[in-house]
Amino acid sequence: xxxxxxxxxxxxxxxxxxxxxxxxxxAGLAGCASGKATPLASSLAALWPDTQAAEHRAAExxxxxxxxxxxxxxxxxxxxxxxxxxxxxxxxQGGTLELHDGGLQSFSGGDVALLGTAYAPQSPWHxxxxxxxxxxRHWRDAEGFVQRGEAEGVMRCEAPGPVRLPLGxxxxxxxEVSLAWASGASSEASWWRDPDSRRLWAxxxxxxxxxxxxxxxxxxxxx
Numbered sequence: 001x002x003x004x005x006x007x008x009x010x011x012x013x014x015x016x017x018x019x020x021x022x023x024x025x026x027a028g029l030a031g032c033a034s035g036k037a038t039p040l041a042s043s044l045a046a047l048w049p050d051t052q053a054a055e056h057r058a059a060e061x062x063x064x065x066x067x068x069x070x071x072x073x074x075x076x077x078x079x080x081x082x083x084x085x086x087x088x089x090x091x092x093q094g095g096t097l098e099l100h101d102g103g104l105q106s107f108s109g110g111d112v113a114l115l116g117t118a119y120a121p122q123s124p125w126h127x128x129x130x131x132x133x134x135x136x137r138h139w140r141d142a143e144g145f146v147q148r149g150e151a152e153g154v155m156r157c158e159a160p161g162p163v164r165l166p167l168g169x170x171x172x173x174x175x176e177v178s179l180a181w182a183s184g185a186s187s188e189a190s191w192w193r194d195p196d197s198r199r200l201w202a203x204x205x206x207x208x209x210x211x212x213x214x215x216x217x218x219x220x221x222x223x
Contacts, residue, residue: 055166055219064222067166068097070107071212079222087222097216101126102200103191104207104214111142114207125175125191126198129157135179139208149208151179151187160195165202166219170194172201185209199223 051067054076058065064079066089077089077097086105089097095109101123106114115138124133135151157175177189189205202217 058166058219063220065219066216067219068216070214082222104203104205113140115139115146124155125193125200129155129175131155137208149181149183151181153177153179163192163202165217170201181209183209
């Protein structure tokens, strides 16, 4: 299984494009010249603590976007760039959320950071329910130490039903995930996926034991 912190050429190239976009957006320009990049100014300028205001802003923007919350911090994120299954989402405060195939890969900003994620099998939300998988994560704690955790996971999905999303209602499956960590701790997650494509449209997850809960909902999709 690949190391959760392993760097790849695609990921390194994405970070370079994102850094370029941040510099040009701060200068008032549209962003880097890249076939997969979108203007970053909206992400840099917009943090909407009110959900209704965030949804209204998402409806106005023609770019891929999602509404994310980590603990008490909530924001409308516009996709910064994409390469294959990897997408990067910069925040107004300078942090970055990284998704792989729509699932949580890493995030930075603040006292703690998720450095990397690896699943076996990859992208278990594409599996038929019930599904078992292994999750490995590396993160930096509030004291600055890098931690590694491995968990055995089980995903069980409910029958599809209507779910309210920022730009409308969709019929989705809610999948409940139980994680048993090697340390003896446990954590839970909820994934909402399309019953046909099995793409993720929303997520609520504690990335590691005792971490703040991360939530997001797709506003305007990118696929």
